[in-house]
Amino acid sequence: MAWFKKQKTTVEEPPRKPKTAEGMWLKCNHCREIIYRKEVERNHRVCPKCDYHFPISVLERIALLIDVGTFKEWDTDLEAQDPLQFQDQRSYKDRLKAQQDKTGRKDALVTGEGLIHGRKAVLCVFDFGFMGGSMGSVVGEKFCRAVDRAIEQKLPVILVTSSGGARMQEGTLSLMQMAKTSGAVAKLHEARLPFISVLADPTFGGVTASVAMLGDVILAEPKALIGFAGPRVIEQTIKQQLPDGFQRAEFLLEHGMIDRIVERKQLKDTLATLIGHL
Incomplete structure (x- = not known):
């Protein structure tokens, strides 16, 4: 005969949460x-x-800015090499292959020509989804080739940036693209052709320190983060607290670093107007 009898208890199930689509x-x-x-x-x-x-994809950006069915892409076959045989946790070649499989393109810049409200222009768009939109040898070469074609055809050039800066896996070769792309912009100025830069979130590092800030007109999307080094790095360097909104597009406009902040839905009309005036 048992001295103690264990009572059976029923545990209430927690109410099921309604399913929501991920x-x-x-x-x-x-x-x-x-x-x-x-x-x-x-x-x-x-x-x-x-x-x-x-942030939006390259295809969304092109669809937003270019008249339907008029975009013709250039230099789709250019592919980065690995001259330094760079390796960290993975080899540079493996990283490139993974990014190419993920995005379906060879590198982080798409260039081509199309119509903006009927006006022909050269468009270059950074793809932040490809290694953070980093600028390596292929990005620099594609931009310079696009500029050469623009000069031949007497077309304006529009650059949309979204980048973390230079690509460390290419070392000095990546840093050289800052001078190379800046030289290409100088050729545009000599040919008296407009160069319009559109800064999207984020635009940083060597891209900001070179081609992105050399436009005849520099536009930015609202609240885009734009700078060279990140805010935390700057605070640690100067040992001071940065002001509110530091490196946001509105802060840069207030301090004369950019010309205008343009909402995305108004960007195509604004570019067409600028091309017409310039």
Whole structure:
């Protein structure tokens, strides 16, 4: 005979949470609010609460700026080499292959020509999805070839930047692209052809320190983060707290570093007007 009898207890199951489709909501990188993804997509991928402009793909950017069916891409076969045989946790060749498989393109810059409200122009767009839009030898070469074609055809050049800077896996060869692309812009100036730079979030490092800030007109998307070194690096270097909004497009406009902040939905009209005037 048992001295103790264990009572059977029934454990109530926790209420099941209603299933929600993954990816229906996203968090804004600026205001940190949770927002409905489809609402953002309907708004040209702009946050409806704070007007932050989310990064968009190269194809979305081209569709936004170029008349339908008029874009012709150039130099799609250019591919980076590995002259330094660079290796960290993975070899540079393996990293390149992985990025090419992921994005479907050879490197981080897409160049070509198309019509903007009927006006012919050369368009160069950085792909932040390809190794952070880093500028290596192929990026520099493609930009310079695009400039040469623009000079031959007497066309304006529009550059849309979204980059973390120079590509460390190519060392000094990557840093040399700063001088190379700057020299190409100088050739445009000599030919008296317009060069318009559009800074998207983020634009940093060697790209900011060279070609991105050399436009005859420099535009930026709202709240885009633009600079050379990151804010934390600067604070640690100068041992001072940085002002609010430091390195945002609005801060740069206030201090004369850029010419105008343009919302994404107005960018195509603004570029067409600038091309017409220039």
